[in-house]
Amino acid sequence: MDLAVCHIRASNGLFKQTESGLWCIRADEFQFSVETAIPLTGMTLVGPNQQDTSIAPTTSYTVGIRPMGIASVTSTAQVQITNSQGAYQDLNQDWQWVLNQRAVPEAMWGAPLGPNQTPTPEATLLPNRLVGLSQIQLKLGAPATPIPVAAAQAFAYLIIGENSQGIPVYLPVSATAPVINQPPATNNQALTLISQTLTNATVQAKRSSLFAALATLGVNAGMDGDLSDVQQNLGLNYQALPMVGTPDGIPTSVALA
Known part of the structure; x- marks a missing residue:
């Protein structure tokens, strides 16, 4: 040519x-x-x-x-x-x-x-x-022999934490899950619960484990630092009492933790 x-x-x-x-x-x-x-x-x-x-x-x-x-x-x-x-x-x-x-x-x-x-x-x-x-x-055409897929057998609802304690049961939502009308509302104890959660030893251990896991994967998640300043000035993070809601019905204290 x-x-x-x-x-x-x-x-x-x-x-x-x-x-x-x-x-x-x-x-x-x-x-x-x-x-x-x-x-x-x-x-x-x-x-x-x-x-x-x-x-x-x-x-x-x-x-x-x-x-x-x-x-x-x-x-x-x-x-x-x-x-x-x-x-x-x-x-x-x-x-x-x-x-x-x-x-x-x-x-x-x-x-x-x-x-x-x-x-x-x-x-x-x-x-x-x-x-x-x-x-x-x-030309992009359809396959000569379509693959038969039975949706009812090929797909199913796999609910994470269905039998676990304190784990929200909404990943994903079950097809038979009941509708719970529990909209978020203000809670006078919300700031106290958040403050207690920040210094809770179990929560701190889980948070440190999460940072360690992310670091192992090569993800820079920042510093797993001391949250005492955040705890002492917690009210500065909110213009009003935070809304609290638990659509899966578990107790508020567990949800905040």
């Missing part, structure tokens, strides 16, 4: 290009175009087993070369895609594309002028000349 005349350009899904010129793409998004600088009178999609597909422009026209005095030429191009084994892809069945037609200058690709003719002072364009294909992409 003469790259000065024919061009292949990625229009979507190109991730990067290597130093050797290879394209790294997303197969589900990749689109490219093939375009030639010379208007075409026809194209051929080369397919497997010599099953080629001919493509003609949507309108009939002739291609001339006015500067050379040529009234009509046959200008064709072949497009082919092969896999890593060299087998031809079926561009007509397995790929989709759009004809790329645009206007070209008559002064270059029009018929020669007669002996007594002079060119018009304004530039004249010849419309709808075939110059290639655009939006070339692989």
Whole structure:
């Protein structure tokens, strides 16, 4: 392919290009175009087993070369895609594309002028000349054999902590869980309970274990520092008494802990 005349350009899904010129793409998004600088009178999609597909422009026209005095030429191009084994892809069945037609200058690709003719002072364009294909992409079809899935057997509700004490039973919500109307409300003891929780030895141990686990995973969770200042100035964190609610019905003191 003469790259000065024919061009292949990625229009979507190109991730990067290597130093050797290879394209790294997303197969589900990749689109490219093939375009030639010379208007075409026809194209051929080369397919497997010599099953080629001919493509003609949507309108009939002739291609001339006015500067050379040529009234009509046959200008064709072949497009082919092969896999890593060299087998031809079926561009007509397995790929989709759009004809790329645009206007070209008559002064270059029009018929020669007669002996007594002079060119018009304004530039004249010849419309709808075939110059290639655009939006070339692989067709994404449904699998030939759909996988049967019985939803009732394949999916089930797995409730975390269903038989544990003090663990909220709402991860995920059971299909048969009763509706508990227990909206959050103010609690005069909320700040006291929060303060007691901050210095509770069991809670502190669990918090330290959590920080240690995150550090083991390489997560920087900050400092597991002393919370005495937070406890002493707890009221500065709230403009009013915090709302307390326990939608799973466990005691408020356990919920705050």
